[in-house]
Amino acid sequence: MTREYLATRVAGLKPSGIRKFFDIVATMQDVISLGIGEPDFTTPAPILQAGIRSLERGATHYTSNAGQIELRRALAEQLKRQYRVEYNPDTELMVTVGVSEALYLAMTALLNPGEEVIVPTPCFVAYQAEVTLAGGVPVELPTYVEDGFQVRPQDLEAAITPRTKAILLSSPNNPTGGVATRQVLLEVARIAEKHDLVVISDELYDQLVYGVEHVCFPALPGMWSRTILLGGFSKNYAMTGWRVGFAAAPAEILRGLLRVHQYTIMSAPTTAQEAALEALRNGAPHVEEMRREYDRRRRLIVPGLNQLGLPTFEPHGAFYAFPHIGATGMDEDTFAQKLLQEEKVAVVPGTAFGPGGEGYVRCSYATAYEKIEEALQRMERFMRRYG
Numbered sequence: 001m002t003r004e005y006l007a008t009r010v011a012g013l014k015p016s017g018i019r020k021f022f023d024i025v026a027t028m029q030d031v032i033s034l035g036i037g038e039p040d041f042t043t044p045a046p047i048l049q050a051g052i053r054s055l056e057r058g059a060t061h062y063t064s065n066a067g068q069i070e071l072r073r074a075l076a077e078q079l080k081r082q083y084r085v086e087y088n089p090d091t092e093l094m095v096t097v098g099v100s101e102a103l104y105l106a107m108t109a110l111l112n113p114g115e116e117v118i119v120p121t122p123c124f125v126a127y128q129a130e131v132t133l134a135g136g137v138p139v140e141l142p143t144y145v146e147d148g149f150q151v152r153p154q155d156l157e158a159a160i161t162p163r164t165k166a167i168l169l170s171s172p173n174n175p176t177g178g179v180a181t182r183q184v185l186l187e188v189a190r191i192a193e194k195h196d197l198v199v200i201s202d203e204l205y206d207q208l209v210y211g212v213e214h215v216c217f218p219a220l221p222g223m224w225s226r227t228i229l230l231g232g233f234s235k236n237y238a239m240t241g242w243r244v245g246f247a248a249a250p251a252e253i254l255r256g257l258l259r260v261h262q263y264t265i266m267s268a269p270t271t272a273q274e275a276a277l278e279a280l281r282n283g284a285p286h287v288e289e290m291r292r293e294y295d296r297r298r299r300l301i302v303p304g305l306n307q308l309g310l311p312t313f314e315p316h317g318a319f320y321a322f323p324h325i326g327a328t329g330m331d332e333d334t335f336a337q338k339l340l341q342e343e344k345v346a347v348v349p350g351t352a353f354g355p356g357g358e359g360y361v362r363c364s365y366a367t368a369y370e371k372i373e374e375a376l377q378r379m380e381r382f383m384r385r386y387g
């Protein structure tokens with residue numbers, strides 16, 4: 001090959017720091033993984049059954065581009081009931097292949113070449129890449145433990161340039177487990193309004209909060225008309241493999257997303273849409289059961305890590321703990337590699353999630369309680385050597 005066949009924006013993308021690490025984990029025996037970013041639960045039985053029934057009924061065809069109308073109606077009802085935010089299921093809601101696709105659609109539909117999106121970090125590994133793939137420029141905005149890993153309004157305002165188009169919010173947050181407070185979100189809202197920014201709000205973990213309120217961003221005064229709300233089923237309902245999520249936005253914006261979706265995806269998987277409908281209708285008790293179990297594990301892992309000399313911010317959402325590993329004198333890559341090699345515990349280096357992740361590792365507690373206990377024992381041995 002004498003020339004670069006790949007487009008510059010693709011050739012320049014860094015492989016995900018998580019993947020690299022898990023390729024190594026996959027070759028090892030007896031590893032306790034606190035690395036995975038997905039529920040360890042299988043999808044609740046009634047939801048599974050709804051998918052199976054739909055296949056048996058022969059529902060093996062495309063749906064409408066925007067997704068089954070019954071599912072969009074059920075989504076609209078749930079958003080209204082839970083957050084008092086209203087979307088017209090005919091024109092303001094669409095079903096996507098997870099939030100992953102919805103992010104891609106939002107960026108592709110919004111960004112002209114060189115337009116900037118402010119991305120608070122640490123954040124989900126795909127955010128910056130999604131902006132770059134769409135021809136935009138991600139502007140990383142580090143957040144800090146002393147602020148509960150929430151955006152500092154003055155930093156946000158300072159990051160805005162004439163090219164800023166949007167800000168990408170994520171609450172509850174992966175990897176920190178932080179949940180944005182109403183007060184901070186109102187500040188963000190004020191800034192979005194002042195600078196006429198679009199807000200893309202990834203609320204994928206909205207049902208997984210522990211003792212705090214989840215604020216739905218478009219429900220804040222004045223924000224509905226400038227927000228693209230992204231949500232889904234992967235985490236709340238333990239449905240990562242089904243690949244189903246949604247985007248909700250004012251019709252003029254949603255039309256743009258739908259246009260991209262129509263030519264790239266056509267429609268989200270039909271079986272998954274049927275299962276998602278069942279999840280909305282009857283999934284709540286199952287979500288609550290899983291949420292309680294995550295919370296039980298959270299109350300094990302957070303004090304456990306703190307006792308080991310790994311100061312851990314108290315996460316109020318998702319299923320991640322984000323300990324600081326400074327006491328070991330190691331950087332996060334070395335820490336994760338040594339811990340894996342010497343004690344067979346897998347965690348993810350914080351820098352996989354962007355700046356602000358230096359000195360941290362992500363420990364997922366979407367792992368059985370007993371495994372977390374064992375992982376903490378292994379980590380205790382490790383910390384005796386290096387703490």
Ligand SMILES: Cc1ncc(COP(=O)(O)O)c(C=O)c1O
Binds near residue numbers: 099
């Ligand atoms: C914050 C966040 N957004 C989006 C995604 C992608 O989720 P989905 O399975 O809906 O594509 C993830 C997955 O880990 C995530 O953590």
